[in-house]
Amino acid sequence: MDRKIRIGLAEDKVVNRNAFISKVNQMNNCELVLNAHNGRDCLDQLKGLPESRKPDVIFMDIEMPYMDGIETVAYARQLYPSMHFIILTVFDDDDKVFDAIKAGAEGYLLKHESAAVLEDAINNVLTYGGAPMSPAIARKTLQLLHHADRPTVTQPLQQSSDLPSDMSEREMEVLQMMVNGLDAKSIATKIDLSVHTVRKHIANIYDKLHINSKAQAISLAHRQGWFKG
Incomplete structure (x- = not known):
């Protein structure tokens, strides 16, 4: 990609938004073009951005007022099918991993992940069509599958x-x-x-x-x- 990767964020807590912005500023080839307070705000901002400034990847919190992350991803995927979505979560949200993936999220990372991990996830999604997932979330996913599908x-x-x-x-x-x-x-x-x-x-x-x-x-x-x- 011969330009900076455009990143979006939807997160209702100021402290988490500031932490994420700080991490993006540590990335060599990324720029934040969307900073939304909730899902509805994210969709409104996307609507107002020209195609040339729309995010390549949006990181999405799950628990937000007005419209949560899962609903937002499901709706945005219909409007912007080429856009990529990665869920940012705390471990307490891990029971929602299946709903998020079903909605169209392509990755599922813990909020405390470093800038390097986030940047690697961005490149993984854009370059390889991968599905980055924090190891703790992947293990929990397997546990949930095991209990849900126990014969x-x-x-x-x-x-x-x-x-x-x-x-x-x-x-x-x-x-x-x-x-x-x-x-x-x-x-x-x-x-x-x-x-x-x-x-x-x-x-x-x-x-x-x-x-x-x-x-x-x-x-x-x-x-x-x-x-x-």
């Missing part, structure tokens, strides 16, 4: 042979670590590869499993019983 009778676990036959051992290894809650950087460190190479593996995994997000990978692995024995 009433004992069922045999499916084996790795149910994975696509063209998936390499390295891709299966990366997938397992994703399911365990690791992000691309953590995976790269663990298996001594570059982050770029890990993201290539993740893109191949998504393609072979016919999915497009980490949340879908976790859900699919859970339903199929992969990596459980």
